[in-house]
Amino acid sequence: MSNIISINELSYSYQKGKQVLNNLSLQVPRGAIYGFLGANGAGKTTTIRSILGLIKPSKGNIQLFNQAIKISNPEILKNVGSLIESPAIYSHLTGYQNLKLVCKYLNIPYAKITEVLHLVNLRTQKDKKTKAYSTGMKQRLGLAMALLNDPELLILDEPTSGLDPTGIIEIRNIIKNLQNEGKTIFLSSHLLNEIELIATSVGIIKDGKMVFQGSIQELELLKKKNLQVNLKVDHPQKVIDLLKTQFIANLNDTDTIKVDVQDENDIPIIIETLVRNKINIYEVRLEKNNLENLFIDITNSDQ
Amino acid sequence: MLLLFIRCFHAELYKLKSTPLRWLILFGGILVPIMITISFLTSPYHNTTLNVNPWGYFYKLTSDIFSVFILLPIIVLTNSFVVNLEHQSDTWKRLYSMPLKRAYIYFSKLAVILLLIFTSIIVYFLSALVLGYFMSLIFPEFEFQYYFPNMGELIPRFTHLMIGILSVVGLQYCLSLHFKNFLIPIMVGIMGFIIGLFIYISGSKYGLHFPYSQAALVNDLDIIHSTLNKDTGTFFNKVEYISIAFFVLFVALGYWKERQRDVT
Known part of the structure; x- marks a missing residue:
C-alpha cells in the first residue's frame, strides 16, 4: 500500500534550544485512518502544521502524494482538507457564509455547501451567525469547511476536543463514513481510547519523537507483551538463581525482584516454580510495559 | 494568475460583510462635508462670493480637512481591521493551508484596503x-446650482491624494500584519498622525520623508510649504515619488516577512 504522507527525520524548534520535533518520521498509508497519539505538547500540532506548510521545519522532509511540501508550492494541498485545533471561522459571518467564503477562494461551486452541511448535520443552523454556535457546531462547521474541496486526505487535529459524548460519537461516525468513501484520514488525539476505536494505523509521539508506529493490531499485541512482574519473597537471591535460566530477573532497591516476561502466561510458571521450591511469596505485582506507561501518561495528561 | 487574484480579492471583500468597516468608510467620507455644510449654513453670508464658482472653495476647504484629519485615521483603522480579522479569528492557519500562494492572500488584502480607502x-x-x-x-x-465642480482640477487633486497616502497604507499594513495586538499599529498610527501634523505645520523638511505628513503635503504645492514639495515638471510631484518609493519598500518588506512567517 502506498503512503499518502511520508515524513523523514523532521525536526523543528520554536525557540533556540527548545526542540519541539526531534527526528520524527512517519508514514500514513493510503486509505487509512491514522491515529496520531500524544500528550498535550508532545508535538502533534507542530507536525500537522509542518505537513500543511504552515511552518518550516529546521530539518527533514515531508512528502504529500509523493511530492515535497514547500510554502512556494501550495498546489499540493488541493487534495487536502484540514481542521487544526479550534476551527478557523469568522464569528461575524453565518455558517453558510463561512463556507461560501472557502468556495470563493477555491472556486468551488456553491452547491457543494448544501452537501457538506448535510454531511455534518448543520443544515438547520446554517443561517445563524457562528458566534452563536456551540463548540460542537463550530467543530462540525470546521469539518464541513475541510470537506468542501472533496479532499483525498483529511487532516484533523483533535476534532473531538471540547465535545460532549454525543458530539464525539457524531464526529467519529462522520470520520468512519469518510474512510468508507475512500478518503485517508490523519487524526490527532491525546485520547488512547478515541484512537483505538477508530484508527487502522497508529503513531505515538512523545517529546517530539515517534515512540511507536504500526497497525492497530500490532499495538494490541505490544500491549499484551513485554510485561514486568515485581515479586516480594523471603529469599530474593535464591529466587533470582531459580528464575535466571528462563527469565531476566534483577533485585531492585526495595528488595523486590523485577522479572521481565513475554506475556501474562509466564506468570503462573514463575509462581509454580517458587511454590515448588518452598519460597514464601508476599506480593506479585504486574507492571505495565513502557508503551502502556506511555498511554497512561497520555491519558492522565487529560485529567 | 489574474483570475486567482480576482477570486481572492472577491473573497476578501466578502469577508467584510456585516462588519462595522462599511460604516467607518461611510461616516468617514461624509463627516467633513456635513461639518462644513453646517458651518456654511450657520454663517451663510461670510461664505458667499457672488459670481464665483463656489465649488472650488468648498472642495478645497473640505478636502484639506478630510485629507489631514479624516483620511489618516481611516487608513490606520481600515488596515488594522482588515488584518486583525485574521489574527482575532485565528484564521491564518486556514488561509495559508489552502492551495494558494501566500502572495495572493497578501496582495488581495492590500487591494481591498486600497479599494476601501478609495471608496471613502x-x-x-x-x-x-x-x-x-x-x-x-x-x-x-x-x-452652487449655477456651477459644477471643476473636474479638471478635482480629479488630479484626488489622484495626488491617493498617491500621497500610499506610504502610510504600506507602513500600516506592514505593522498590522506583524503585530497580533491590533492596538500597537493603531497606537503607532495615532502617534504618527500627531507627529506628522506637527511636522507639516512647522514646515520642516522632514515632512517630505515622513509618511504621516505626506497626505497633507501632497496637495500643498501652492500654499504654505510650497518650498518643500517641488513640482517635478511631471504629473507627480516630489512627495508622490517619495510616497510611492516608501509604499513599494513597505509592501515588499511586509511580503518578505509574511512569506517567511511560521503560522504557529
Missing part, C-alpha cells in the same frame, strides 16, 4: 456634491 474618498466627493446642492436649496446665494 469617493463617498467624501459625492457627499460634498450632494450637500453643495442641498445648501443652494436653502441659500441660493451660495450659487
Whole structure:
C-alpha cells in the first residue's frame, strides 16, 4: 500500500534550544485512518502544521502524494482538507457564509455547501451567525469547511476536543463514513481510547519523537507483551538463581525482584516454580510495559 | 494568475460583510462635508462670493480637512481591521493551508484596503456634491446650482491624494500584519498622525520623508510649504515619488516577512 504522507527525520524548534520535533518520521498509508497519539505538547500540532506548510521545519522532509511540501508550492494541498485545533471561522459571518467564503477562494461551486452541511448535520443552523454556535457546531462547521474541496486526505487535529459524548460519537461516525468513501484520514488525539476505536494505523509521539508506529493490531499485541512482574519473597537471591535460566530477573532497591516476561502466561510458571521450591511469596505485582506507561501518561495528561 | 487574484480579492471583500468597516468608510467620507455644510449654513453670508464658482472653495476647504484629519485615521483603522480579522479569528492557519500562494492572500488584502480607502474618498466627493446642492436649496446665494465642480482640477487633486497616502497604507499594513495586538499599529498610527501634523505645520523638511505628513503635503504645492514639495515638471510631484518609493519598500518588506512567517 502506498503512503499518502511520508515524513523523514523532521525536526523543528520554536525557540533556540527548545526542540519541539526531534527526528520524527512517519508514514500514513493510503486509505487509512491514522491515529496520531500524544500528550498535550508532545508535538502533534507542530507536525500537522509542518505537513500543511504552515511552518518550516529546521530539518527533514515531508512528502504529500509523493511530492515535497514547500510554502512556494501550495498546489499540493488541493487534495487536502484540514481542521487544526479550534476551527478557523469568522464569528461575524453565518455558517453558510463561512463556507461560501472557502468556495470563493477555491472556486468551488456553491452547491457543494448544501452537501457538506448535510454531511455534518448543520443544515438547520446554517443561517445563524457562528458566534452563536456551540463548540460542537463550530467543530462540525470546521469539518464541513475541510470537506468542501472533496479532499483525498483529511487532516484533523483533535476534532473531538471540547465535545460532549454525543458530539464525539457524531464526529467519529462522520470520520468512519469518510474512510468508507475512500478518503485517508490523519487524526490527532491525546485520547488512547478515541484512537483505538477508530484508527487502522497508529503513531505515538512523545517529546517530539515517534515512540511507536504500526497497525492497530500490532499495538494490541505490544500491549499484551513485554510485561514486568515485581515479586516480594523471603529469599530474593535464591529466587533470582531459580528464575535466571528462563527469565531476566534483577533485585531492585526495595528488595523486590523485577522479572521481565513475554506475556501474562509466564506468570503462573514463575509462581509454580517458587511454590515448588518452598519460597514464601508476599506480593506479585504486574507492571505495565513502557508503551502502556506511555498511554497512561497520555491519558492522565487529560485529567 | 489574474483570475486567482480576482477570486481572492472577491473573497476578501466578502469577508467584510456585516462588519462595522462599511460604516467607518461611510461616516468617514461624509463627516467633513456635513461639518462644513453646517458651518456654511450657520454663517451663510461670510461664505458667499457672488459670481464665483463656489465649488472650488468648498472642495478645497473640505478636502484639506478630510485629507489631514479624516483620511489618516481611516487608513490606520481600515488596515488594522482588515488584518486583525485574521489574527482575532485565528484564521491564518486556514488561509495559508489552502492551495494558494501566500502572495495572493497578501496582495488581495492590500487591494481591498486600497479599494476601501478609495471608496471613502469617493463617498467624501459625492457627499460634498450632494450637500453643495442641498445648501443652494436653502441659500441660493451660495450659487452652487449655477456651477459644477471643476473636474479638471478635482480629479488630479484626488489622484495626488491617493498617491500621497500610499506610504502610510504600506507602513500600516506592514505593522498590522506583524503585530497580533491590533492596538500597537493603531497606537503607532495615532502617534504618527500627531507627529506628522506637527511636522507639516512647522514646515520642516522632514515632512517630505515622513509618511504621516505626506497626505497633507501632497496637495500643498501652492500654499504654505510650497518650498518643500517641488513640482517635478511631471504629473507627480516630489512627495508622490517619495510616497510611492516608501509604499513599494513597505509592501515588499511586509511580503518578505509574511512569506517567511511560521503560522504557529
